[in-house]
Amino acid sequence: MERTKVTNLIKSDHPIENVWVKGWVRTKRDAKSFSFIELNDGSCLKNIQIIVDETIDNYDAVKKITTGAALAVRGKLVESKGGGQQWEIQASQVDVISLAPDTFPLQKKRHSDEFLRSIAHLxxxxxxxxxxxxxxxxxxxxxxxxxxxxxxxxxxxxxxxxxxxxxxxxxxxxxxxxxxxxxxxxxxxxxxxxxxxxxxxxxxxxxxxxxxxxxxxxxxxxxxxxxxxxxxxxxxxxxxxxxxxxxxxxxxxxxxxxxxxxxxxxxxxxxxxxxxxxxxxxxxxxxxxxxxxxxxxxxxxxxxxxxxxxxxxxxxxxxxxxxxxxxxxxxxxxxxxxxxxxxxxxxxxxxxxxxxxxxxxxxxxxxxxxxxxxxxxxxxxxxxxxxxxxxxxxxxxxxxxxxxxxxxxxxxxxxxxxxxxxxxxxxxxxxxxxxxxxxxxxxxxxxxxxxxxxxxxxxx
Known part of the structure; x- marks a missing residue:
């Protein structure tokens, strides 16, 4: 199945039964029985929200996902029940391509331009x-x-x-x-x-x-x-x-x-x-x-x-x-x-x-x-x-x-x-x-x- 870019998903005018998206984790938040993942593939400014339910086969691996990790996600594009976005993906499959350690320097905070010049590769x-x-x-x-x-x-x-x-x-x-x-x-x-x-x-x-x-x-x-x-x-x-x-x-x-x-x-x-x-x-x-x-x-x-x-x-x-x-x-x-x-x-x-x-x-x-x-x-x-x-x-x-x-x-x-x-x-x-x-x-x-x-x- 061909990968779909996030920029095309957020512009969609209808739900999509089966999508396949790949990108990097910007943030992740775990609840009791599911996880919210903000995924970005670089194609646009906005992230796509991924909802991962605990019933997924490798949910234990999903819970170990960190900021900066690279993922491949298959699922349904559906209307979002939360605020801030029109669409989200209900994941049926999450493949962890690679994890990023806790030392990954781009955490969810504002970094100075001077600091970012020192890590221009990231x-x-x-x-x-x-x-x-x-x-x-x-x-x-x-x-x-x-x-x-x-x-x-x-x-x-x-x-x-x-x-x-x-x-x-x-x-x-x-x-x-x-x-x-x-x-x-x-x-x-x-x-x-x-x-x-x-x-x-x-x-x-x-x-x-x-x-x-x-x-x-x-x-x-x-x-x-x-x-x-x-x-x-x-x-x-x-x-x-x-x-x-x-x-x-x-x-x-x-x-x-x-x-x-x-x-x-x-x-x-x-x-x-x-x-x-x-x-x-x-x-x-x-x-x-x-x-x-x-x-x-x-x-x-x-x-x-x-x-x-x-x-x-x-x-x-x-x-x-x-x-x-x-x-x-x-x-x-x-x-x-x-x-x-x-x-x-x-x-x-x-x-x-x-x-x-x-x-x-x-x-x-x-x-x-x-x-x-x-x-x-x-x-x-x-x-x-x-x-x-x-x-x-x-x-x-x-x-x-x-x-x-x-x-x-x-x-x-x-x-x-x-x-x-x-x-x-x-x-x-x-x-x-x-x-x-x-x-x-x-x-x-x-x-x-x-x-x-x-x-x-x-x-x-």
């Missing part, structure tokens, strides 16, 4: 984290659906790369060289003897590779893991994270901003439409303002604001910020949240940043002081998307690379794309975990990724 069995990762799964599908509906092609860009897209230098080196081997007199590794014959790293972005395919296939996107060796222990940073990166040929900055706004709204609405039960948990127990915040984003026209105007607003704000506000400095999270939550009270797209604080590939504006860059800021999160129109003019791009101190020989293939049929094109990156933080109200990025990688932590 935390998906809790209500909160089961809900987080079901939403993560659904939202991943929503990403692919969005781009497929708009004719984008999905490509897979390299995880191992010889390029530093951001130019920040915070890269994880990939090498087969023995770290204890002596270095040449210059004190550097001789990468000629390494696997690739040159220095290689884990990627911080698939953008440069995606540009090559946009200049062949038109509209493309990549969605995969990226890595940054930033020694940060804040609630916004992990060393391994996922990025959604579309790249569009024949698209300027305006078109780029429009797509970014549409994507943010689509993913929020998709989550509300497909994950309502799980989102209700976060709206009740994590962030009471979650749904009003999301409704505001979906219903708003995102404000377009030049970087210079944003700096002026922040300098005039009667707020004591921790970080300085000055033209030519990057905006910090506190500045972004002030603009979205206090000043305009809706999402904002800031554009035309000073070229001195942006990477070499962004298109230089006519003033030759700013670039056609944009960041999308949303309440509670701050920046959720960062992107730009790319510099398609070969001579300008070469000049930008020289200013940044980058070797044109190392980027020969990237420059080739500007020699052969170059066109205006643009794209952006969306942090997938930041989108998950937005739709759940979770405030720490480590709690929306299955096994967070942070400085000094790689246990799982």
């Amino acid at each position: 935390r998906p069995r809790t209500n909160k984290y089961g809900a987080v990762f079901r939403i993560r799964s659904e939202l991943s599908f929503g990403v692919h659906q969005f781009f497929r509906q708009r004719g984008f092609r999905y490509i897979q860009t390299p995880i191992i790369t010889g390029s530093d897209c951001e130019g920040a230098g915070e890269l994880f080196r990939v090498t087969t060289l023995n770290p204890s081997m002596p270095t040449p007199p210059a004190g550097k590794f001789d990468f000629a003897n390494d696997f690739f014959g040159t220095e290689s790293n884990l990627t911080v972005s698939g953008q440069l590779s995606a540009e090559m395919f946009a200049l062949a296939l038109g509209d493309v996107y990549t969605f995969g893991p990226t890595f940054r060796a930033e020694n940060s222990n804040t609630s916004r940073h992990v060393a391994e994270f996922w990025m959604i990166e579309p790249e569009m040929a024949f698209c300027d900055l305006t078109g780029n901003m429009e797509l970014g706004e549409t994507l943010v709204k689509h993913l929020i609405q998709f989550t509300m439409d497909h994950c309502s039960q799980d989102m209700e948990l976060f709206a009740r127990f994590v962030d009471k303002q979650l749904m009003p915040t999301l409704d505001n984003i979906v219903s708003s026209d995102f404000e377009r604001l030049p970087y210079k105007d944003a700096v002026d607003i922040l300098q005039k704000a009667k707020v004591s910020f921790s970080y300085p506000i000055e033209y030519g400095l990057d905006l910090q999270s506190e500045h972004e949240r002030y603009l979205t939550e206090k000043h305009l009270k809706k999402p904002i797209i800031i554009y035309d940043y000073p070229k001195t604080i942006k990477p070499f590939y962004m298109r230089l504006n006519d003033d030759e002081q700013t670039v056609a860059a944009m960041d999308i800021l949303v309440p509670r999160i701050g920046e959720i998307i960062g992107g730009s129109q790319r510099e398609e003019r070969l001579d300008v791009l070469e000049r930008q690379m020289e200013t940044a101190g980058l070797s044109k020989d190392s980027y020969w293939w990237y420059l080739d794309s500007r020699r052969y049929g170059t066109v205006p094109h643009s794209g952006f990156g969306m942090g997938f975990e930041r989108m998950l933080m937005l739709v759940t109200g979770v405030t720490n990025i480590r709690d929306v990724i299955p096994f967070p990688r942070t400085p000094g932590t790689i246990d799982f």
